[in-house]
Amino acid sequence: xxxxxxxxxxxxxxxxxxxxxxxxxxxxxxxxxxxxxxxxxxxxxxxxxxxxxxxxxxxxxxxxxxxxxxxxxxxxxxxxxxxxxxxxxxxxxxxxxxxxxxxxxxxxxxxxxxxxxxxxxxxxxxxxxxxxxxxxxxxxxxxxxxxxxxxxxxxxxxxxxxxxxxxxxxxxxxxxxxxxxxxxxxxxxxxx
Amino acid sequence: xxxxxxxxxxxxxxxxxxxxxxxxxxxxxxxxxxxxxxxxxxxxxxxxxxxxxxxxxxxxxxxxxxxxxxxxxxxxxxxxxxxxxxxxxxxxxxxxxxxxxxxxxxxxxxxxxxxxxxxxxxxxxxxxxxxxxxxxxxxxxxxxxxxxxxxxxxxxxxxxxxxxxxxxxxxxxxxxxxxxxxxxxxxxxxxxxxxxxxxxxxxxxxxxxxxxxxxxxxxxxxxxxxxxxxxxxxxxxxxxxxxxxxxxxxxxxxxxxxxxxxxxxxxxxxxxxxxxxxxxxxxxxxxxxxxxxxxxxxxxxxxxxxxxxxxxxxxxxxxxxxxxxxxxxxxxxxxxxxxxxxxxxxxxxxxxxxxxxxxxxxxxxxxxxxxxxxxxxxxxxxxxxxxxxxxxxxxxxxxxxxxxxxxxxxxxxxxxxxxxxxxxxxxxxxxxxxxxxxxxxxxxxxxxxxxxxxxxxxxxxxxxxxxxxxxxxxxxxxxxxxxxxxxxxxxxxxxxxxxxxxxxxxxxxxxxxxxxxxxxxxxxxxxxxxxxxxxxxxxxxxxxxxxxxxxxxxxxxxxxxxx
Numbered sequence: 001x002x003x004x005x006x007x008x009x010x011x012x013x014x015x016x017x018x019x020x021x022x023x024x025x026x027x028x029x030x031x032x033x034x035x036x037x038x039x040x041x042x043x044x045x046x047x048x049x050x051x052x053x054x055x056x057x058x059x060x061x062x063x064x065x066x067x068x069x070x071x072x073x074x075x076x077x078x079x080x081x082x083x084x085x086x087x088x089x090x091x092x093x094x095x096x097x098x099x100x101x102x103x104x105x106x107x108x109x110x111x112x113x114x115x116x117x118x119x120x121x122x123x124x125x126x127x128x129x130x131x132x133x134x135x136x137x138x139x140x141x142x143x144x145x146x147x148x149x150x151x152x153x154x155x156x157x158x159x160x161x162x163x164x165x166x167x168x169x170x171x172x173x174x175x176x177x178x179x180x181x182x183x184x185x186x187x188x189x190x191x192x
Numbered sequence: 193x194x195x196x197x198x199x200x201x202x203x204x205x206x207x208x209x210x211x212x213x214x215x216x217x218x219x220x221x222x223x224x225x226x227x228x229x230x231x232x233x234x235x236x237x238x239x240x241x242x243x244x245x246x247x248x249x250x251x252x253x254x255x256x257x258x259x260x261x262x263x264x265x266x267x268x269x270x271x272x273x274x275x276x277x278x279x280x281x282x283x284x285x286x287x288x289x290x291x292x293x294x295x296x297x298x299x300x301x302x303x304x305x306x307x308x309x310x311x312x313x314x315x316x317x318x319x320x321x322x323x324x325x326x327x328x329x330x331x332x333x334x335x336x337x338x339x340x341x342x343x344x345x346x347x348x349x350x351x352x353x354x355x356x357x358x359x360x361x362x363x364x365x366x367x368x369x370x371x372x373x374x375x376x377x378x379x380x381x382x383x384x385x386x387x388x389x390x391x392x393x394x395x396x397x398x399x400x401x402x403x404x405x406x407x408x409x410x411x412x413x414x415x416x417x418x419x420x421x422x423x424x425x426x427x428x429x430x431x432x433x434x435x436x437x438x439x440x441x442x443x444x445x446x447x448x449x450x451x452x453x454x455x456x457x458x459x460x461x462x463x464x465x466x467x468x469x470x471x472x473x474x475x476x477x478x479x480x481x482x483x484x485x486x487x488x489x490x491x492x493x494x495x496x497x498x499x500x501x502x503x504x505x506x507x508x509x510x511x512x513x514x515x516x517x518x519x520x521x522x523x524x525x526x527x528x529x530x531x532x533x534x535x536x537x538x539x540x541x542x543x544x545x546x547x548x549x550x551x552x553x554x555x556x557x558x559x560x561x562x563x564x565x566x567x568x569x570x571x572x573x574x575x576x577x578x579x580x581x582x583x584x585x586x587x588x589x590x591x592x593x594x595x596x597x598x599x600x601x602x603x604x605x606x607x608x609x610x611x612x613x614x615x616x617x618x619x620x621x622x623x624x625x626x627x628x629x630x631x632x633x634x635x636x637x638x639x640x641x642x643x644x645x646x647x648x649x650x651x652x653x654x655x656x657x658x659x660x661x662x663x664x665x666x667x668x669x670x671x672x673x674x675x676x677x678x679x680x681x682x683x684x685x686x687x688x689x690x691x692x693x694x695x696x697x698x699x700x701x702x703x704x705x706x707x708x709x710x711x712x713x714x715x716x717x718x719x720x721x722x723x724x725x726x727x728x729x730x731x732x733x734x735x736x737x738x739x740x741x742x743x744x745x746x747x748x749x750x751x752x753x754x755x
Contacts, residue, residue: 042659046658046659078658080656080663082655082656082665083654084654085654085656087656087658087663089658091659124659124660124661126658126661126663129663132661133658133659133660133661167660169660169661176659176660
C-alpha cells in the first residue's frame with residue numbers, strides 16, 4: 001500500500017500539471033549514460049559505484065512547467081566473499097521515472113528542477129548458485145537538469161537524480177538501501 | 193593582617209575543593225534497597241533488564257523478584273516496566289523463598305516473621321531479628337535468594353511429554369545392569385540408622401563421615417570434605433568425590449543428593465530417618481560412584497553428598513558459588529532428591545529444569561526410556577527452586593532435579609515415619625539406573641580397543657552475504673590421531689541429542705565442511721574417530737560454530753565461483 005501512495009500522488013500531480021499547462025510547446029528526447037553513487041553502505045561494499053544507461057522524453061508544456069519520463073538500467077557486478085570462497089553477484093535495477101519539472105531559461109541554457117516518482121524493478125542474482133531475489137518498488141525521485149543548446153535541435157544535457165529506494169526481502173527483514181544519486185550526461189534532440 | 197586574611201581565603205578554597213573531590217569519589221548511594229516483584233509477560237525483554245542492570249535474585253513462575261534502589265526504580269518506571277514494591281528496606285535482610293502449598297503454611301510463616309505471598313504457593317519470608325532459615329516451620333520447602341544477579345528466562349512454565357528416542361548404548365546398558373536393589377537399600381538403611389541427619393547434629397556429622405569412608409573405599413581419584421558455615425553459627429560438610437576425566441579433565445559432570453534430613457521440630461534433633469528424603473538420592477549417588485569407579489571416563493565426574501539442604505540449600509549454595517568463583521566448567525548437574533516413593537505404580541519420575549537446562553531433561557527422558565526402564569516427565573520451570581539444583585541455576589550452570597512427584601505425594605515426607613519400608617524398591621532401582629545411564633552417556637566411559645575420543649574440535653560458521661540473500665557453511669576441524677582410519681561428523685539442532693551423521697563414508701582428513709546449513713540456524717557438532725576395524729570412538733566435545741572473522745562481500749571483483 002505504501003508504494004502505491006506516492007505513485008498515485010505523482011500521477012495526480014502530473015495530470016494536474018498537464019491540464020494546467022497544455023498544449024505542449026516543446027518535445028525532446030535524450031540519451032545518456034552516467035554513474036550511480038549508492039547511498040547504502042551494504043550496497044557500496046558489495047557493488048560500489050555503477051554505470052547507468054538512460055533514455056528520456058522531455059515535454060515542455062505551456063508556461064514554465066514540463067514533464068519527463070523514460071527508462072534507465074543499472075547493471076553492476078559484485079562478489080560475496082568469505083575466507084575461502086568467492087560467489088559472484090549481479091545486481092540489476094530498471095527504472096521508469098515520471099517527473100514534473102519547473103524550467104527556467106537563461107538564453108541557450110535551460111535549468112530544470114523537478115520531483116516525481118520512479119517505478120523500480122530490482123533483481124540480485126548469485127551467478128554460480130541458485131539464489132535470486134527480485135522485487136518492484138515505487139519510490140520518490142527528485143531531479144535537477146541543465147541543458148544547453150549547441151546546434152539546431154541538438155542540446156547537451158546533464159542531470160542528477162536522487163532515488164531513496166529501500167527494499168525489504170520480506171516483512172521481517174531490514175530494508176536494504178538500493179538507491180542513491182545518479183548523474184547523467186548525454187545528448188538531447190528537440191522534435192518540435 | 194592582610195596576609196592572614198589571604199591565607200584564610202586560600203585555605204577555605206582548598207577545603208571546598210577537597211570536599212568536592214571527596215564527594216565525587218564516593219560511590220553512588222541510591223538509598224534503601226527495596227524488594228520488588230516484576231510480573232512476567234508484560235512485554236519487557238531480558239536484554240532490557242540486563243541493560244538496566246536490574247538485580248534479579250529469583251525467578252518465579254509468574255514474576256521476577258529483584259532488589260532495586262531508588263534510582264533503579266526510577267529507571268524501571270521510565271522504561272515502562274511494571275513492578276510492585278514488596279518491602280522498601282529488604283536489602284539488609286536475609287530473604288527466603290518459601291513454598292506455601294501446604295494448608296495454613298502462609299499463616300504459620302506469618303506467625304514467626306514477615307511473609308509476603310508473591311504468587312500462588314510461594315511467599316518471600318524474612319525476620320526482623322534472628323535467623324530466618326531457622327524460623328521457617330518444619331516441612332515447608334525454602335531457598336535463600338541467590339547471592340548475585342541471576343539471568344532470568346522470562347518464560348512461563350511448560351510441561352511436555354517424553355518424546356526423545358530411548359538411548360541404548362550396549363556398554364552403558366551393561367553398566368546400569370550393575371545397579372542392585374540390595375546395594376541401594378543397604379545404603380538407605382545405613383543412613384537411616386543414624387536416627388537423625390538434621391544438619392546441626394553430630395549424627396549428621398557421623399553420617400557424613402560414613403559417606404566419606406564409603407567413597408574412599410572406591411577407586412576414585414579424590415575424596416574430600418568441604419566445610420561451610422550456615423544459618424549463623426553452625427558448620428557442616430559436603431562430601432565430594434571425584435573421578436577425573438582422561439580426555440577432558442576440566443569439564444565436569446556432577447551427580448548429587450543431599451544427605452541431611454529433617455522432621456517436625458519436636459523430633460528432628462533425635463529422629464529424622466529421611467529414607468526417601470533423601471537417603472534414596474544419596475544411595476543412588478553412592479551406587480553410581482561404585483559402578484563407575486573402575487572405569488576411565490572422558491569427562492570428570494563428581495559424586496557429591498550435600499548437607500544443610502533442609503535448612504535452605506546451604507551446602508549446595510556454598511559449593512556452586514565457589515565453583516563459579518573458581519571458574520570451574522561444570523557441564524551439567526544431576527540432582528536426585530526423593531526418588532524412591534511411589535504413590536501408585538507405575539510411577540513416573542519428574543524431571544525439573546530451567547530453560548537453559550532443558551537439553552538435560554530431554555536426555556534424561558531418553559536415558560529413562562532406554563536404561564530404566566522408567567516413565568519420566570519433563571517440567572521446564574525456573575521457579576522450582578527447593579532443592580540443590582537451584583544454586584547451580586543461580587550460578588548459570590545447567591542442572592536438573594529428579595524427584596518422584598511434584599507436588600509431593602509422600603505422606604511420610606519430613607516425618608519420623610519416612611523409613612525404608614515405605615519405599616518402592618523397583619521404582620527406586622529404575623530411577624537409579626536411569627540416572628546412572630544419563631551420567632554414563634554424558635561422562636563417556638572409555639572402552640578398551642576403541643579409538644580415542646577426538647580432541648581439539650572446532651567449528652567455524654562462514655556466512656556469505658549479498659544484499660538480499662545469505663549462504664552459510666560450517667567448517668569443522670579436529671586433531672588427527674594415529675589410531676583412527678577416519679572420522680565421522682555428526683550434527684544436531686538440539687544440544688546433546690538427535691545427532692545425524694553428515695558424511696556417508698568416514699572422512700580421512702581432519703576437516704569437514706557442512707554446506708547444508710541455513711544462515712540463521714543453530715547447530716551443534718560432534719566428531720568420532722573410526723578405527724581400522726570399524727569401531728567408533730566416543731563423541732568429541734559438542735561444539736557450536738563461531739562466526740568466521742570475515743564473512744563479507746566486496747565490490748567490483750571479477751567473477752569467481754565455488755571451488
